[in-house]
Amino acid sequence: MMSAGRGFDQYSGSSPYHLHGQQVLVYQVVVVVVVVVVVVVVVVVVVVVVVVVVVVVVVVVEVVVVVVEVVVVVVVVVVD
Structure with missing residues:
Protein backbone atom coordinates (compact mmCIF):
# COMPACT_ATOMS: atom_id res chain seq x y z
CA MET A 1 0.00 0.00 0.00
CA MET A 2 1.19 3.52 -0.77
CA SER A 3 1.99 5.82 2.14
CA ALA A 4 -0.07 8.99 2.50
CA GLY A 5 2.91 10.88 3.87
CA ARG A 6 5.56 10.69 6.53
CA GLY A 7 4.18 10.54 10.06
CA PHE A 8 0.57 10.07 9.01
CA ASP A 9 -1.50 6.93 9.50
CA GLN A 10 -3.99 6.87 6.64
CA TYR A 11 -6.24 4.38 8.43
CA SER A 12 -6.65 6.04 11.80
CA GLY A 13 -6.40 9.61 10.52
CA SER A 14 -4.02 10.45 13.33
CA SER A 15 -0.62 12.06 13.18
CA PRO A 16 2.16 12.22 15.75
CA TYR A 17 2.09 15.99 15.18
CA HIS A 18 -1.58 16.27 16.20
CA GLN A 28 -3.94 29.30 23.57
CA VAL A 29 -3.42 30.50 27.14
CA VAL A 30 0.28 31.12 26.46
CA VAL A 31 -0.55 33.08 23.30
CA VAL A 32 -3.18 35.16 25.13
CA VAL A 33 -0.75 35.91 27.99
CA VAL A 34 2.01 36.91 25.55
CA VAL A 35 -0.37 39.16 23.59
CA VAL A 36 -1.64 40.81 26.80
CA VAL A 37 1.92 41.40 28.04
CA VAL A 38 2.95 42.90 24.69
CA VAL A 39 -0.12 45.18 24.63
CA VAL A 40 0.51 46.33 28.22
CA VAL A 52 8.13 62.94 28.48
CA VAL A 53 6.99 65.01 25.48
CA VAL A 54 4.57 67.00 27.66
CA VAL A 55 7.29 67.65 30.26
CA VAL A 56 9.74 68.78 27.56
CA VAL A 57 7.14 71.12 26.05
CA VAL A 58 6.34 72.61 29.47
CA VAL A 59 10.04 73.14 30.23
CA VAL A 60 10.64 74.78 26.84
CA VAL A 61 7.64 77.08 27.35
CA GLU A 62 8.91 78.05 30.81
CA VAL A 63 12.37 78.81 29.44
CA VAL A 64 10.89 80.94 26.66
CA VAL A 65 8.76 82.84 29.19
CA VAL A 66 11.81 83.53 31.39
CA VAL A 67 13.88 84.67 28.39
CA VAL A 68 11.09 87.01 27.27
CA GLU A 69 10.79 88.46 30.80
CA VAL A 70 14.55 89.05 30.94
CA VAL A 71 14.50 90.74 27.53
CA VAL A 79 15.05 102.71 27.56
CA ASP A 80 14.76 104.44 30.96
Whole structure:
Protein backbone atom coordinates (compact mmCIF):
# COMPACT_ATOMS: atom_id res chain seq x y z
CA MET A 1 0.00 0.00 0.00
CA MET A 2 1.19 3.52 -0.77
CA SER A 3 1.99 5.82 2.14
CA ALA A 4 -0.07 8.99 2.50
CA GLY A 5 2.91 10.88 3.87
CA ARG A 6 5.56 10.69 6.53
CA GLY A 7 4.18 10.54 10.06
CA PHE A 8 0.57 10.07 9.01
CA ASP A 9 -1.50 6.93 9.50
CA GLN A 10 -3.99 6.87 6.64
CA TYR A 11 -6.24 4.38 8.43
CA SER A 12 -6.65 6.04 11.80
CA GLY A 13 -6.40 9.61 10.52
CA SER A 14 -4.02 10.45 13.33
CA SER A 15 -0.62 12.06 13.18
CA PRO A 16 2.16 12.22 15.75
CA TYR A 17 2.09 15.99 15.18
CA HIS A 18 -1.58 16.27 16.20
CA LEU A 19 -2.17 18.35 19.33
CA HIS A 20 -4.56 17.11 21.99
CA GLY A 21 -7.23 19.36 23.48
CA GLN A 22 -5.30 20.13 26.65
CA GLN A 23 -2.14 21.03 24.69
CA VAL A 24 -4.16 23.34 22.46
CA LEU A 25 -5.66 25.01 25.54
CA VAL A 26 -2.20 25.52 27.05
CA TYR A 27 -0.90 27.02 23.80
CA GLN A 28 -3.94 29.30 23.57
CA VAL A 29 -3.42 30.50 27.14
CA VAL A 30 0.28 31.12 26.46
CA VAL A 31 -0.55 33.08 23.30
CA VAL A 32 -3.18 35.16 25.13
CA VAL A 33 -0.75 35.91 27.99
CA VAL A 34 2.01 36.91 25.55
CA VAL A 35 -0.37 39.16 23.59
CA VAL A 36 -1.64 40.81 26.80
CA VAL A 37 1.92 41.40 28.04
CA VAL A 38 2.95 42.90 24.69
CA VAL A 39 -0.12 45.18 24.63
CA VAL A 40 0.51 46.33 28.22
CA VAL A 41 4.18 47.04 27.48
CA VAL A 42 3.28 49.01 24.34
CA VAL A 43 0.66 51.04 26.24
CA VAL A 44 3.13 51.79 29.05
CA VAL A 45 5.80 52.87 26.55
CA VAL A 46 3.34 55.13 24.73
CA VAL A 47 2.20 56.72 28.02
CA VAL A 48 5.82 57.30 29.10
CA VAL A 49 6.68 58.88 25.74
CA VAL A 50 3.63 61.16 25.93
CA VAL A 51 4.52 62.22 29.48
CA VAL A 52 8.13 62.94 28.48
CA VAL A 53 6.99 65.01 25.48
CA VAL A 54 4.57 67.00 27.66
CA VAL A 55 7.29 67.65 30.26
CA VAL A 56 9.74 68.78 27.56
CA VAL A 57 7.14 71.12 26.05
CA VAL A 58 6.34 72.61 29.47
CA VAL A 59 10.04 73.14 30.23
CA VAL A 60 10.64 74.78 26.84
CA VAL A 61 7.64 77.08 27.35
CA GLU A 62 8.91 78.05 30.81
CA VAL A 63 12.37 78.81 29.44
CA VAL A 64 10.89 80.94 26.66
CA VAL A 65 8.76 82.84 29.19
CA VAL A 66 11.81 83.53 31.39
CA VAL A 67 13.88 84.67 28.39
CA VAL A 68 11.09 87.01 27.27
CA GLU A 69 10.79 88.46 30.80
CA VAL A 70 14.55 89.05 30.94
CA VAL A 71 14.50 90.74 27.53
CA VAL A 72 11.60 92.96 28.60
CA VAL A 73 13.40 93.96 31.80
CA VAL A 74 16.61 94.73 29.89
CA VAL A 75 14.72 96.80 27.31
CA VAL A 76 12.87 98.72 30.04
CA VAL A 77 16.13 99.42 31.91
CA VAL A 78 17.93 100.51 28.72
CA VAL A 79 15.05 102.71 27.56
CA ASP A 80 14.76 104.44 30.96
